[in-house]
Amino acid sequence: MKIRCFVAVILGVILIGAAVLLTVGTKQNNSGLLQEYAKKQLENETEKLAMKLTMFISGNMDNIVVLSDKIAQIEKENWDQKELGEFLQKASTQMQYSDMNLCGTDGKGIDLTGREQKVDFCSYYKSALMGDTTVAISSFYEGSTSDLMIYTTPIRDNGEIVGVLRASMELEVLQSMMSTITFRGKEDIYLLKRNGAIITEISEENNTDFFSLIKMEDDSFSQLQQVIKQGKSILTEASIDGEVCYLSFNGIKNIKEGGVMLTIPRDQLLSLFEFDEKVNLNNWQLILLLTVIISTIALATIALMESIGRLRVQDLAYYDDVTESINYNGFRKEALAQLHKPVEDEYAIVEISIDRFDYIKAFFGTQEGKRIFKFISKVLKENMKEGELFCRFNTDYFLLFLSYHSKEELANRLSFLDIKMSRFDEKDKENDKYELKLHYGIYCIEEDVDDIDVMVSRAYLALLQVKNDRKQPYEFYSNAMQSRILDEKEIEEHMYTALEEKEFLVYLQPKYDLNTGLQVGAEALVRWMHPDKGLMYPGRFIGVFEKNGFIVKLDMYILDVLCHRLKIWMSKGYRPMPLSINISRLNLFDENFVDNIESTLERYGIPANLIEIEIAEEVVTDNIDLLSSLIIRLKEYGFLISMDDFGTGTTSMSTLYNVPVDELKLDRKFLLGAEKTDRGKNVIKSIIELAKRLDIKVVSEGVENKSQAQMLKELGCDMIQGYVFSDPLPIREYEDYAYGPNARENKIW
Numbered sequence: 001m002k003i004r005c006f007v008a009v010i011l012g013v014i015l016i017g018a019a020v021l022l023t024v025g026t027k028q029n030n031s032g033l034l035q036e037y038a039k040k041q042l043e044n045e046t047e048k049l050a051m052k053l054t055m056f057i058s059g060n061m062d063n064i065v066v067l068s069d070k071i072a073q074i075e076k077e078n079w080d081q082k083e084l085g086e087f088l089q090k091a092s093t094q095m096q097y098s099d100m101n102l103c104g105t106d107g108k109g110i111d112l113t114g115r116e117q118k119v120d121f122c123s124y125y126k127s128a129l130m131g132d133t134t135v136a137i138s139s140f141y142e143g144s145t146s147d148l149m150i151y152t153t154p155i156r157d158n159g160e161i162v163g164v165l166r167a168s169m170e171l172e173v174l175q176s177m178m179s180t181i182t183f184r185g186k187e188d189i190y191l192l193k194r195n196g197a198i199i200t201e202i203s204e205e206n207n208t209d210f211f212s213l214i215k216m217e218d219d220s221f222s223q224l225q226q227v228i229k230q231g232k233s234i235l236t237e238a239s240i241d242g243e244v245c246y247l248s249f250n251g252i253k254n255i256k257e258g259g260v261m262l263t264i265p266r267d268q269l270l271s272l273f274e275f276d277e278k279v280n281l282n283n284w285q286l287i288l289l290l291t292v293i294i295s296t297i298a299l300a301t302i303a304l305m306e307s308i309g310r311l312r313v314q315d316l317a318y319y320d321d322v323t324e325s326i327n328y329n330g331f332r333k334e335a336l337a338q339l340h341k342p343v344e345d346e347y348a349i350v351e352i353s354i355d356r357f358d359y360i361k362a363f364f365g366t367q368e369g370k371r372i373f374k375f376i377s378k379v380l381k382e383n384m385k386e387g388e389l390f391c392r393f394n395t396d397y398f399l400l401f402l403s404y405h406s407k408e409e410l411a412n413r414l415s416f417l418d419i420k421m422s423r424f425d426e427k428d429k430e431n432d433k434y435e436l437k438l439h440y441g442i443y444c445i446e447e448d449v450d451d452i453d454v455m456v457s458r459a460y461l462a463l464l465q466v467k468n469d470r471k472q473p474y475e476f477y478s479n480a481m482q483s484r485i486l487d488e489k490e491i492e493e494h495m496y497t498a499l500e501e502k503e504f505l506v507y508l509q510p511k512y513d514l515n516t517g518l519q520v521g522a523e524a525l526v527r528w529m530h531p532d533k534g535l536m537y538p539g540r541f542i543g544v545f546e547k548n549g550f551i552v553k554l555d556m557y558i559l560d561v562l563c564h565r566l567k568i569w570m571s572k573g574y575r576p577m578p579l580s581i582n583i584s585r586l587n588l589f590d591e592n593f594v595d596n597i598e599s600t601l602e603r604y605g606i607p608a609n610l611i612e613i614e615i616a617e618e619v620v621t622d623n624i625d626l627l628s629s630l631i632i633r634l635k636e637y638g639f640l641i642s643m644d645d646f647g648t649g650t651t652s653m654s655t656l657y658n659v660p661v662d663e664l665k666l667d668r669k670f671l672l673g674a675e676k677t678d679r680g681k682n683v684i685k686s687i688i689e690l691a692k693r694l695d696i697k698v699v700s701e702g703v704e705n706k707s708q709a710q711m712l713k714e715l716g717c718d719m720i721q722g723y724v725f726s727d728p729l730p731i732r733e734y735e736d737y738a739y740g741p742n743a744r745e746n747k748i749w
């Protein structure tokens with residue numbers, strides 16, 4: 001409201017000043033001032049049009065986000081119900097959307113008529129799967145030749161992206177808003193893309209490229225191209241069809257593709273504001289002055305009424321009810337404003353993650369999660385300085401906008417805040433519910449001061465370095481991390497295609513019995529044969545998949561490959577040995593996980609004891625209450641359960657007693673320690689003795705030579721695996737290794 005009123009008042013002052021000067025100047029001066037006045041009118045009308053479209057698009061973005069929140073409250077299996085379809089149909093009509101598409105994470109969507117559509121071709125759909133809400137000029141369905149205004153947003157269920165909502169709007173809706181009465185139809189109005197392509201226009205001729213219509217000096221032409229590309233504003237002159245015209249451009253802030261361009265011949269614009277010299281000067285002066293006053297009052301009134309009408313929408317757009325503070329929209333807006341103030345302080349963006357929040361919410365409930373959010377918000381409110389900000393971000397993260405003078409000072413400040421926030425429920429500590437532990441990713445702002453999203457992504461990249469580190473609570477962003485961002489984006493853009501094209505390859509690394517020396521099974525490992533990057537190892541992409549949730553699909557794909565291969569071997573008369581597969585924590589927290597893997601085995605007719613499920617020790621210890629019942633259920637069905645990376649976490653004897661695993665896989669660091677000292681050997685021996693008392697087998701991975709294998713045998717270890725005996729092998733090579741004519745020769749001694 002303040003901005004619009006300010007613009008109206010400034011416009012009024014300009015008009016009054018122009019009126020006074022016009023009445024006392026010479027005819028020549030009148031002509032010059034009229035020209036400036038006319039150009040200012042053109043500039044103002046362009047800005048008003050851009051602002052009107054910006055507000056319209058922003059309102060639609062808010063609407064589709066609200067709709068996605070409503071859909072998230074409905075169980076996914078009920079998305080095809082008639083009631084939801086009717087609700088979306090009604091919303092589509094009210095909000096002027098021409099169509100809507102409710103999409104799953106499998107690249108398939110259903111439109112308002114119930115027809116299934118394929119949407120994985122759309123990059124904005126893929127962006128939504130990564131958490132982005134976008135608006136773009138694009139095609140709604142594959143093969144469509146007409147462009148539409150496409151709004152795309154993720155559907156989140158307790159922070160997890162379970163689908164995507166897409167809505168389309170005919171460009172005619174925007175076209176109907178691109179009008180002005182100021183120039184009496186003598187102007188042409190264009191909606192342009194940043195490359196100069198004409199999206200839609202209000203003019204007599206149909207063209208596709210605005211730059212091909214105009215002629216101007218090279219420097220001015222380059223400047224115009226640059227301004228349009230950046231989405232800023234400019235008023236300039238150019239020749240169109242041999243006639244000198246004024247060009248006025250203004251970018252639309254919340255759509256990267258678009259901006260508004262008004263053009264009008266110079267002579268026609270000036271003729272609209274010429275005065276009849278026969279009119280008495282005093283009468284003309286009075287008429288102009290009254291016009292100025294009435295226009296100013298009208299503009300201020302319009303601004304006030306529009307602001308009152310948008311007040312509730314703005315509250316929803318910039319406010320977080322849970323934390324009773326600004327949300328990310330408000331954070332982004334206020335942070336940008338602060339960065340453009342002339343202050344000496346340096347600023348940093350800090351992203352905070354709550355460790356094991358999925359476990360806390362699942363075990364203690366949603367209300368406990370909200371209680372944590374409110375507590376963190378209270379601490380932050382009490383410790384923010386002037387000009388500093390915070391908000392809740394992406395459901396269970398927080399963002400801080402902090403001032404600082406040195407990195408050391410900033411680190412000490414975060415340590416202080418960490419102590420304050422870690423005291424959650426300190427008075428009830430005897431209950432020992434859980435430890436509230438936080439991690440911090442820090443980006444010290446040095447550039448890109450106009451793009452908060454970029455800053456947040458860099459803070460998040462720094463956070464990823466320490467997110468699972470129990471010792472180091474924070475990390476600063478470095479430029480070296482940028483290449484990783486680009487690599488992750490490329491990986492995410494291609495991962496669904498890779499799954500469809502079967503680019504993920506399953507390798508099997510044999511496991512050996514230390515008593516007989518013979519092979520007794522194998523562990524499944526994954527490689528990615530990328531068409532451009534070549535063969536990629538898990539360290540390159542598994543972390544990305546864990547972050548975006550794609551790991552769930554990859555786990556089930558690998559299980560399907562293993563079951564298919566076991567069925568082939570059984571049909572050939574081989575005696576298949578158990579194959580182990582690592583399962584991510586995301587799958588373990590899926591309530592349908594057990595049913596999914598059971599149905600996969602039943603589809604292929606594979607006995608459950610041929611599949612060994614490996615779960616990382618850290619996942620078990622962090623979620624013992626939840627996973628104990630899950631493991632019991634898996635064992636009842638017949639699966640073998642292995643605790644992977646044993647020794648990297650804090651497993652206690654009581655944990656092993658309460659979690660019925662069949663196997664412990666010793667982390668490689670134990671083996672390295674045992675080679676150097678007797679103390680290291682004694683640690684391994686103690687673990688093996690404890691495991692045997694609990695009827696748990698022990699596997700040591702990462703064995704590099706036969707002397708290590710001999711030592712492990714003497715200590716009582718049951719099985720080993722390592723590169724010294726066999727590399728991970730592609731499935732067909734493994735089949736020959738394990739079941740070929742020379743299989744009996746594959747002994748470790």
